[in-house]
Amino acid sequence: MEDPSNRSAPQTAGEEASSSGGHQPAVRRVAAVSSPALSAARLSLPGVMDTEGRVDESRLRMHIFKNGGVSPSERGLVWRFLFGMYPCSSTALERSLLQEQLAVRYRVMKRKWQQFLPSSVQMHLNGTDAELVAAVRYFNQRQAQLQQQTQDLSEELRDRLAFLELQAQILFERFTFDSEELCEAIRIIDKDVPRTNRDLSYYQGEGLGNLLVLRDILITYAAFHPEVSYAQGMNDLCSRFLEVLDSEVDTFWSFSCYMEKFSKDFRADGLHRKIELEADLLKELDPQLYAHLATDSMENFTFCHRWLLLGFQREFEHRDALRLFEILSCDHLELISQQVDRARYQERLARKYSTEDRSECELQAINTDFTFELFICAAILLENRECLLRCRDDIQLIQFTSSLQGTLDLNSTLKKAERHFYNYCKRCAWDYMNVHCRAQKSKEEDFLYQLRSLFVLR
Incomplete structure (x- = not known):
């Protein structure tokens, strides 16, 4: 895979965030409340967006x-589609109306918990963290500017x-909070x-105020998602969205959409299941290494916990970690699995109606629970096998x-x-070939070529 950021001049993490929407100045230090101009922005990705602004979701995900990944200049808009804040079927006009609605709803939600717990509106400081004191000052200045606007x-x-505010108030009128x-x-x-990484340029200078923006987003999410609430690590995850989208409103809704799918990872049972799957995959790929790591003294792969929970955020350089998060979130494995399943179905039909081959051999099932992040994790483990x-x-x-x-190289x-992943699919799909279906070899190799073409292997 080519690093899309190499197609233009290198940018710092803060500059990536500021340019991600394509409408901000070169350096953006304080997050916008919302980004209405983005609703009419266009993607330059070939064949992805039509003239009215609708996005072909399958093409977008496969392009990523x-x-x-995509270039930093496209990332902000792409993420709004990728994570579901903007429906891919929406037109530019529809998105401009949606943007207003989402901004008002977020404002009503935030005001509701602030009125419920007025003592928690301001972060309580102990005075020993000078940067945090400055962050509160910058944040309060920003709030005053917003009121004037x-x-x-x-x-x-x-x-x-x-x-729109009246509609939002009616929508959330009956919502109650558990104070404790x-x-x-x-x-x-x-x-x-x-504890969020303040070394990022996004949180430097006046950008320190973005820490308080992050706080408001997380509290609003926890308040209106009590079944999930807040768990440690969500701040680092949400910080990614805030840095790239550079908008409080858009970050809240995109983060909420992401958590609809992945909130289970922040529960003990969900992460335990993911670790079990990683162990199962490594057992398939390298039984000896699996047996070594599966001993009691190794605590059964729990050392992979942070990798899988935060998408390898600290293992790669920051710019590459953002790109990897984008790639892992495009659900390409699901798309590939669908194409594999269609090809396998066509193969079964061909055998069913073939007069030359009436064998009953069945293709071994591919484990679609093996998401691509598990293959990333396995690749790191196998690279460091010794x-x-x-x-x-x-x-x-x-x-x-x-x-x-x-220290890791993303490409x-x-x-x-x-x-x-390709070798795993190849083995699962064609293990039966050498025993039962030698006569079908040419067809099988053709299918194998189609499977391989779904990847960019070099």
């Missing part, structure tokens, strides 16, 4: 995978927003937000995983993961 709106726009649970969530959020085989307990494993932070890892 085959091209190793609201007063400067045209009468027509104020009337339209007032109507929400206070506990806010307590943890106030511990985690200051070091892992020398580890004798969980302490050595933790030391090993810590040593990898920021190399992607190629290895793609090859492992």
Whole structure:
């Protein structure tokens, strides 16, 4: 996979975030509340968007995978489609109306919990963190500017927003909060937000105020999603969205859409299941390494916990970690599995009506629970196989995983993961060939070529 960022001049992480929407100045330090101009913005990806602004979702996701992500200048708009804030079937006109509605709904939701817990509106500071004190100051200055901007709106726009606000108030009127649970969530959020990576340029200078924007987003999410609430690690995940989208409103809705699918990963049973799948995959790919790591002293692959929970955020350089998150989120494996299943179905039909071959051999099922992030994880483990085989307990494993932070090469890892996935599909689909179906070899090789063409293997 080619790194799309190589197609233009290199950018820092903060510059990537600022240019991601294609409408902001070169350096953006304080997140916008919303980004209405993006609703009419166009993607330059070939064949992805039609003249009215509708997006071909399948092409978008496949483009992300085959091209190793998108360029930083396209990322903000792409993520709004990729994570579901903008429906791919929506036109540019429909999105402009949706943007207003989402902004008003978010504002009503945030105001509701703030009125319920007024003592939690401001983060309580102990005075020892000078940067955090500055962050609160920058954030309060930003809030005052927003109030002034609201007063400067045209009468027509104020009337339209007032109507949308009335609708939102009716929508959330009956929603109630559990005071104890929400206070506990806010307590943890106030511990985690200051731990967010402040070395990113997005949180430098006046950008420190974005830490408080992140806090408001997380509290609003926890308040209106009590079944999920807040768990440690969500701050780092949400920070990615805020940096790329550079908008409080758009980050809330995109993060919420993402969590609809992946909130289970923040529950013990969900992550335990993912770790079990990683162990199963490694057992398929390297039984010896699996047997070594599956001993009691190794705690059964729990050292992969952070990798899988945060999408390898610390193992790659920041720019590459964003790109990998984008690739992992495009659901290419699901698309590929659908094409594989169609081809397998056509093969079964061909055998059913063939007068030459009446054999009853069946294709081995492909485990579609093996998501691509598991193949990324396996590629890292196999690349470091010798070091892992020398580890004798969980302490050595933790030391090993810590040593990898920021050192991995994304393009190399992607190629290895793609090859492992391709070989896994190849073995599952065609193990029966040598025994039962030699006469079908030419057809099978043709199908194998189609499967391989879904990847960019070099």
